[in-house]
Amino acid sequence: MVSAVRSVRLATRLTAVPRASFMRSTTSTTSVAQRAAFSMSARRFKSEVIKETEVPVSVYTPDSKGVASGNSDHFSIPVKASRAPEPIVEHEEDAVNPLEDKVFKQMPRTLQRMSVMGKVIIITGGARGLGNHMARACAEAGAKAVVIFDANQDLGDEAAAELHQKSGLPVSFFKVDVRDGNAINAAVQNVVDLYGAPDVLVNSAGIADSNIPAETYDPAMFRRLIDINLTGSFLMSQSVGRAMMDAGKPGSIILVASMSGSIVNYPQEQSCYNASKAGVIQFGKSLAAEWAKFGIRVNCISPGYMDTALNKVPALDAQKKIWKSMTPQDRLGAVDDLNGLCVFLASDSSSFMTGSNVIIDGGYTLY
Ligand SMILES: NC(=O)c1ccc[n+]([C@@H]2O[C@H](COP(=O)([O-])OP(=O)(O)OC[C@H]3O[C@@H](n4cnc5c(N)ncnc54)[C@H](O)[C@@H]3O)[C@@H](O)[C@H]2O)c1
Numbered sequence: 001m002v003s004a005v006r007s008v009r010l011a012t013r014l015t016a017v018p019r020a021s022f023m024r025s026t027t028s029t030t031s032v033a034q035r036a037a038f039s040m041s042a043r044r045f046k047s048e049v050i051k052e053t054e055v056p057v058s059v060y061t062p063d064s065k066g067v068a069s070g071n072s073d074h075f076s077i078p079v080k081a082s083r084a085p086e087p088i089v090e091h092e093e094d095a096v097n098p099l100e101d102k103v104f105k106q107m108p109r110t111l112q113r114m115s116v117m118g119k120v121i122i123i124t125g126g127a128r129g130l131g132n133h134m135a136r137a138c139a140e141a142g143a144k145a146v147v148i149f150d151a152n153q154d155l156g157d158e159a160a161a162e163l164h165q166k167s168g169l170p171v172s173f174f175k176v177d178v179r180d181g182n183a184i185n186a187a188v189q190n191v192v193d194l195y196g197a198p199d200v201l202v203n204s205a206g207i208a209d210s211n212i213p214a215e216t217y218d219p220a221m222f223r224r225l226i227d228i229n230l231t232g233s234f235l236m237s238q239s240v241g242r243a244m245m246d247a248g249k250p251g252s253i254i255l256v257a258s259m260s261g262s263i264v265n266y267p268q269e270q271s272c273y274n275a276s277k278a279g280v281i282q283f284g285k286s287l288a289a290e291w292a293k294f295g296i297r298v299n300c301i302s303p304g305y306m307d308t309a310l311n312k313v314p315a316l317d318a319q320k321k322i323w324k325s326m327t328p329q330d331r332l333g334a335v336d337d338l339n340g341l342c343v344f345l346a347s348d349s350s351s352f353m354t355g356s357n358v359i360i361d362g363g364y365t366l367y
Pocket residue numbers: 124125126127128129130131149150151152155176177178179203204205206207208228232256257258259302303304305306307308309310311
């Protein structure tokens with residue numbers, strides 16, 4: 001109410017200023033009150049723009065001799081409605097939006113090379129966790145087909161069905177234990193028959209044992225973990241590498257190791273896991289050197305502590321606080337925090353990169 005009264009007063013004051021004195025006032029003799037009235041009302045009404053559909057124009061030229069002569073030009077120019085802005089597509093958190101061919105073609109070369117357009121990608125451990133999210137990322141980054149290898153039948157089948165339903169891409173699931181060389185070979189051959197030779201292997205299948213002192217470690221458990229994490233990396237790489245070589249195709253193998261392959265975790269004792277991941281890193285480097293001649297690149301991703309089911313063990317709750325406190329970013333990695341790195345290593349933009357071990361850990365290994 002107060003402001004309405006005030007604006008009426010201001011408007012009155014402005015219109016009360018004689019035209020001549022207004023013209024003068026814009027030069028030098030404007031009273032403070034007049035200037036205030038002008039600038040305040042201008043500010044006040046700035047947002048109240050009446051949008052015209054056409055703009056009335058009056059043009060006075062020396063020939064027209066002014067309005068009184070009737071020789072002035074009066075006309076209107078049409079106003080083009082400004083084009084409605086492109087709607088911003090809000091992607092649902094959980095949606096998978098595959099890269100469309102027409103969008104890919106419009107992308108600058110640098111971004112095209114950062115995609116995995118047209119590539120056939122096998123991801124082990126893709127039923128859940130980090131592997132599952134890397135599979136989604138590959139689907140979004142242009143993969144021609146995504147293939148999940150996992151030992152968990154229900155989760156794997158569900159994950160493949162969901163990824164296919166969300167992306168519309170060809171997605172397959174093979175129930176394969178990465179310790180089973182024959183099953184791996186049969187499954188890889190089937191992938192070749194279905195989609196052609198794989199371009200990329202992401203080996204994310206793995207398990208962890210922790211809080212087991214070495215002096216009481218059950219040797220059978222030790223062997224099992226090494227068999228899954230290290231021998232599994234070898235069997236998968238060998239089978240997929242052979243398929244790439246047979247097809248004369250370059251390829252990228254990404255082994256998910258861990259920062260535990262380079263440092264010793266604290267406070268939990270987990271010698272076997274740490275040794276298995278150190279083995280994966282050194283295996284990856286050796287393979288990179290051997291297979292460069294085939295155009296096959298091999299790199300490792302070494303995550304720090306990630307917030308996945310692997311770590312959702314009540315016994316680890318207290319230790320998670322310590323892990324966080326030792327991580328400069330003061331958090332565990334999110335389940336999709338490896339996605340960008342995975343796509344980069346799978347893509348041609350990392351074509352001069354092989355034998356690298358990329359640690360992605362929120363800064364944990366800085367201390
Ligand atoms: N979560 C972390 O903090 C963390 C940190 C560093 C490294 N990693 C590594 O990342 C990888 C993925 O971890 P995650 O957290 O997503 O674990 P996760 O347990 O959520 O997923 C692992 C997947 O691998 C599958 N798998 C397990 N054993 C298998 C086998 N023998 N054959 C085939 N599939 C098998 C499981 O069924 C599961 O789907 C693992 O290699 C893990 O060691 C995890």
